[in-house]
Amino acid sequence: MSFRERNPEESKQRIIKAAEKIFAAKGLDGARVDEIAAAAQINKRMIYHYYGSKEGLYMEILRKNYNKVIKVGQRATKLKGSALEKVTQVIRQYFYFLAENEEFVRLIQWESLHHSRYARKILPDIAQVTLPKLKAILKEGIQEGVFRSDLDIRHLVISINAVTMMYFARRDVYSFLWQQDMMHPKTLEERLQHIIDFTLHGILNHRQGEGTTYEKNS
Numbered sequence: 001m002s003f004r005e006r007n008p009e010e011s012k013q014r015i016i017k018a019a020e021k022i023f024a025a026k027g028l029d030g031a032r033v034d035e036i037a038a039a040a041q042i043n044k045r046m047i048y049h050y051y052g053s054k055e056g057l058y059m060e061i062l063r064k065n066y067n068k069v070i071k072v073g074q075r076a077t078k079l080k081g082s083a084l085e086k087v088t089q090v091i092r093q094y095f096y097f098l099a100e101n102e103e104f105v106r107l108i109q110w111e112s113l114h115h116s117r118y119a120r121k122i123l124p125d126i127a128q129v130t131l132p133k134l135k136a137i138l139k140e141g142i143q144e145g146v147f148r149s150d151l152d153i154r155h156l157v158i159s160i161n162a163v164t165m166m167y168f169a170r171r172d173v174y175s176f177l178w179q180q181d182m183m184h185p186k187t188l189e190e191r192l193q194h195i196i197d198f199t200l201h202g203i204l205n206h207r208q209g210e211g212t213t214y215e216k217n218s
Helices: 008-030 034-040 043-053 054-077 082-102 102-113 123-143 153-169 171-178 185-203
Strands: none
Touching: 008 034, 008 043, 008 054, 008 102, 034 043, 034 082, 043 054, 054 082, 054 102, 054 123, 082 102, 082 153, 082 185, 102 153, 123 153, 153 171, 153 185
8 A cells, every 4th residue: 555545635635636527527427436546546446445436436526516615605695795795796706616616517517417316415405504595695685675575596596507507518619609718807707797787687676776786896
């Protein structure tokens, strides 16, 4: 056994780093334990020792990535300010999280192709952490008279996820269609502002909040 393999935490970190890239590129079915072990420069028996199976390692990768999303949401919802400012920050931080985490976007795409067979085992726990915080922000905005009183958290989450995730999942197609670098900082910010405008137009109480404004770059 090498020195690296005698250091469990260091070994796990290298396995996770290698597995994340390979699972994102090839999906669970296309990835091979031998390939992950070679990329991590570790004996493949250590992968089985730590994670039990290829599926167990894949679940750990998904869990790790979803935990990143939870942390992003927690940071945004803890910020001081109005409900409107908090919603804007949630969208902004999630958008740039996706921009900076290509592996996460690709993992979600692979899961979607397979009916989220593994993600569905993790998502209920995530929903218990994130949805109450989002509901609290919406309730705050409704009480302030800023948000519509008939908002449905489920539809709002689906809509925000759709307009953000699809941009990164299809960025190569959009780059070809418009002959533009969709990941250029200026282009990203323009897209984010459109998403914020689009979302707030749908959730603001226009009758009571005609004078409401928000800081686009907050």
